[in-house]
């Protein structure tokens with residue numbers, strides 16, 4: 001949950017100031033005059049300097065990578081909700097297979113959310129803060145129809161997974177540009193699992209030809 005930004009003190013974080021003590025105030029003044037390690041940290045995001053996890057990436061790299069990860073995470077959350085919705089509202093003669101497949105896929109998608117969010121935090125960036133933030137960034141199309149035919153659900157999820165793959169690839173390109181191999185490695189796994197989901201959904205939704213294949 002996001003915290004409300006607190007007014008910033010003139011003292012750098014880490015130095016304790018006892019307002020009632022002149023000795024302590026003197027020490028604080030001396031500390032503020034000397035260049036501290038904290039003061040050398042770049043301000044990346046006004047109001048959230050306390051969230052600047054130290055890393056060797058340039059501030060611009062941290063912003064670019066974490067922004068790309070935010071979009072990928074927004075698409076991931078949206079796809080999770082949509083896959084779970086279709087799992088709950090599945091119907092028809094393939095109910096058991098489709099219901100279980102979508103449950104398995106939704107668990108896989110959900111498991112990637114924490115890793116995407118924490119990757120941004122590990123390098124000193126920030127991540128999604130709200131449901132509104134997800135809605136603003138995600139390119140996954142919403143669907144709150146009362147009834148969706150089973151094969152239509154699968155076909156829609158094929159396209160949604162492809163949308164997610166595109167945002168994962170974009171984030172991969174940004175991370176690669178800044179030599180962030182840990183992020184590219186993480187994203188490669190998520191791209192692979194999204195492509196696997198697309199494959200399974202596509203095959204399950206395929207209309208049999210005259211030979212029944």
Ligand SMILES: [Fe+2]
Pocket residue numbers: 087103
């Ligand atoms: Fe379930």
